[in-house]
Amino acid sequence: MTEITTYVSPSGQQITRGEGPATRILVGTLNGVATLRRAAPGAPWALTGRSLDDCHVGSLVYEPGSGKLFAGAHEDGGLWVSDDGEGASWRPLTNGLDRPHIYSLAARQRGDHVTLFAGTSPAGLYRSDDLGESWTENSSIFDASDTAKWTFPPPPHIPHVKQTVFHPTDPETIYVLVEQGAFLKSTNDGRTWTELASYSAPGDEVYRDVHRLVIKPDEPNVFYLVTGVGIYRSADGGETYDHLMRRGDRIGYPDFAFLDPDDDRTLYMGGARTSPGTWRKSRMAGACVMRSTDEGKSWTELNNGLPDPIAASIEAMSQHLWDGGMMLVAGTATGEVFVTEDSGASWDLVPDLVRPVAKDHHYLAFLPEQEQKEALARLHA
Numbered sequence: 001m002t003e004i005t006t007y008v009s010p011s012g013q014q015i016t017r018g019e020g021p022a023t024r025i026l027v028g029t030l031n032g033v034a035t036l037r038r039a040a041p042g043a044p045w046a047l048t049g050r051s052l053d054d055c056h057v058g059s060l061v062y063e064p065g066s067g068k069l070f071a072g073a074h075e076d077g078g079l080w081v082s083d084d085g086e087g088a089s090w091r092p093l094t095n096g097l098d099r100p101h102i103y104s105l106a107a108r109q110r111g112d113h114v115t116l117f118a119g120t121s122p123a124g125l126y127r128s129d130d131l132g133e134s135w136t137e138n139s140s141i142f143d144a145s146d147t148a149k150w151t152f153p154p155p156p157h158i159p160h161v162k163q164t165v166f167h168p169t170d171p172e173t174i175y176v177l178v179e180q181g182a183f184l185k186s187t188n189d190g191r192t193w194t195e196l197a198s199y200s201a202p203g204d205e206v207y208r209d210v211h212r213l214v215i216k217p218d219e220p221n222v223f224y225l226v227t228g229v230g231i232y233r234s235a236d237g238g239e240t241y242d243h244l245m246r247r248g249d250r251i252g253y254p255d256f257a258f259l260d261p262d263d264d265r266t267l268y269m270g271g272a273r274t275s276p277g278t279w280r281k282s283r284m285a286g287a288c289v290m291r292s293t294d295e296g297k298s299w300t301e302l303n304n305g306l307p308d309p310i311a312a313s314i315e316a317m318s319q320h321l322w323d324g325g326m327m328l329v330a331g332t333a334t335g336e337v338f339v340t341e342d343s344g345a346s347w348d349l350v351p352d353l354v355r356p357v358a359k360d361h362h363y364l365a366f367l368p369e370q371e372q373k374e375a376l377a378r379l380h381a
Helices: 139-143 276-282 362-366 369-380
Strands: 005-008 015-017 024-029 032-037 046-051 057-063 068-073 078-082 091-093 102-110 113-120 124-128 160-166 174-179 182-186 210-215 223-227 230-234 242-246 253-260 263-272 288-292 314-322 325-332 337-340 348-350
Touching (some): 024 057, 024 325, 032 057, 068 102, 078 102, 124 160, 174 210, 223 263, 253 325, 276 362, 362 369
Antiparallel strands (some): 024 032, 032 046, 068 078, 113 160, 160 174, 325 337
């Protein structure tokens, strides 16, 4: 039987499609790429391999035309490619990438041509038109307004490009999310940018803390903007927004959202009850996954088979689609992976992953106190 693969990483590919349910999951972790397999749909999952062990992998993208798998690493770990797409071997890609902390990756296909985009920390946007062999910086993002205000809460307050999103029908239109500081839009393939900032209000607890963008494929002026102060919906391409969930609600710090493939009024969202600033004190994120069937107006928690609540934060989610079915996969900062194939009605725990799935340093909040101190000392040495 041909393996069907999906990918789970904090800031990489989030949607895959196949002829049926996935039988392999590649997971970006603190210690490289973990491979999970099952013999057939419905069979138990097992950890079958690891690679790139010395890198904290924050983003995975598979490019089907070339069969290449790309991995971006935190902590100046750089960008890597597995030419066989399996992760059995890797080589670094460095030509033109002068910011080696790769925070996010995305791939866009226009006809037969593929363009890769890499978002970095400090915030930068790079593109490659030769499958990663060379890169050029798109410095025009710094022509946007208020770049001096870009920041990130933990010291040393360095912002990053968290996501790059492509318009579903206009190949010239690109969105870039800078955490924290900017929700940017280009309508000319990145030559110039404007900021869609009307969601941001002076009373927000944090400054323009954008996390994810989800666009309705058949109505691209309708989209959901996931932020550190809740989720917003815009019906007019970002001119105005409805604030659907806020700090203090069940998911006060959302990080992922997906549309149902059969009903675009239905939305799935994963995130934490509280923000990262509280996790280190309490060792509790209170994470969960929720579903709305009315475009985000009301929500139901999907916790059958999940810890209630999930102590660690949900740091990565992906959606795998096939005709007549959908799989959601969630990875946590303490190394748990949960899978649902029935729209969240029930969840299965994938055993034996153990290694944290985490963007940047979020996993530190859930370490025992002494381990946390030692890890922080190493990071600041």
